[in-house]
Amino acid sequence: MHRSLLSISDLSDEDISQLLELSRVFFEVNAREIPKVPALRGKTVATLFYENSTRTRLSFELAASRLSADVLTFTLASSSVSKGESLRDTAETIEALGADLIVMRHSSSGSVQLVDSWLEVPLINAGDGAHEHPTQALLDAVTLMHEFESGNRLDGLNIAIVGDILHSRVARSNVQLMTRLGATVTLVGPPALLPADLSLWPVKVSNFLDDVLSECDVVYVLRIQTERISESLMPSLSEFSKSFALNSARLSRAKKDAVVMHPGPIIRGVEISGDVADSHQSLIRKQVKNGISVRMAALYWLLGADKGRLETLW
Ligand code: ASP
Numbered sequence: 001m002h003r004s005l006l007s008i009s010d011l012s013d014e015d016i017s018q019l020l021e022l023s024r025v026f027f028e029v030n031a032r033e034i035p036k037v038p039a040l041r042g043k044t045v046a047t048l049f050y051e052n053s054t055r056t057r058l059s060f061e062l063a064a065s066r067l068s069a070d071v072l073t074f075t076l077a078s079s080s081v082s083k084g085e086s087l088r089d090t091a092e093t094i095e096a097l098g099a100d101l102i103v104m105r106h107s108s109s110g111s112v113q114l115v116d117s118w119l120e121v122p123l124i125n126a127g128d129g130a131h132e133h134p135t136q137a138l139l140d141a142v143t144l145m146h147e148f149e150s151g152n153r154l155d156g157l158n159i160a161i162v163g164d165i166l167h168s169r170v171a172r173s174n175v176q177l178m179t180r181l182g183a184t185v186t187l188v189g190p191p192a193l194l195p196a197d198l199s200l201w202p203v204k205v206s207n208f209l210d211d212v213l214s215e216c217d218v219v220y221v222l223r224i225q226t227e228r229i230s231e232s233l234m235p236s237l238s239e240f241s242k243s244f245a246l247n248s249a250r251l252s253r254a255k256k257d258a259v260v261m262h263p264g265p266i267i268r269g270v271e272i273s274g275d276v277a278d279s280h281q282s283l284i285r286k287q288v289k290n291g292i293s294v295r296m297a298a299l300y301w302l303l304g305a306d307k308g309r310l311e312t313l314w
Contacts, residue, residue, distance in 0.1 A: 053127070
């Protein structure tokens, strides 16, 4: 049985520690004048994205090339999918071309698990529907650990995740990882954008952002996933913004050193104001930058030859 990185729930505490530890190694590599190592020379990493992406795809491709792997890029628009090729045939073709690992994104929850069951090579889930996006959660945790200098833990942090929780894979992965690492998470949004049954989620819940801000160390803002929302579910955007958009007046009510996060893409003026996104409290750019090291860690974790002797590899 090969190993893949499909969800936070699949990871043991030991796996999480190894990924965090490897991320530190690759931060050091990325700080070098020439941020490239031969660790995955001769390996081929394929990106198979059935849904649009800017940050995730580019950072995986950059991560692979900084590890000296070859990169195969599948682009939906110019692929044979438009001629009717099935998901299974496309994935098996990429494997037959010699990919050693596939990074996959798809709009259907569970699709990456399905492809993983068909293939011999490891897969990384780069987002499947509203289900999971594990490397986003890992890079968010690493970003907070740097910011709060909290080692490999997030103990004591109060984190509000705000907005469209219902359709968010980022929220699902982050709730699991942040709470396992010791943080307290409060989900905040209008009832229509919260899952109906949250009884099994290890979180607090509120429908009023203004009520929870004063407790927040971290305000994690989500985009409204319009691509996954049917008309009727959607309160009007301006109504949503009035109560939930993070603007500077609201942010001033959070703790003094509170930080703002967002997985991107940000829609200025809807869930976050431009001045908050660009403020010194915003970690949005740091999240993007840290994604490269974390994705190098994920690729190396699954494909690297000898995890115990990292230093001998470069
Ligand atoms: N980039 C994130 C994702 O792929 C969040 C978003 O699209 O809003 O899930």
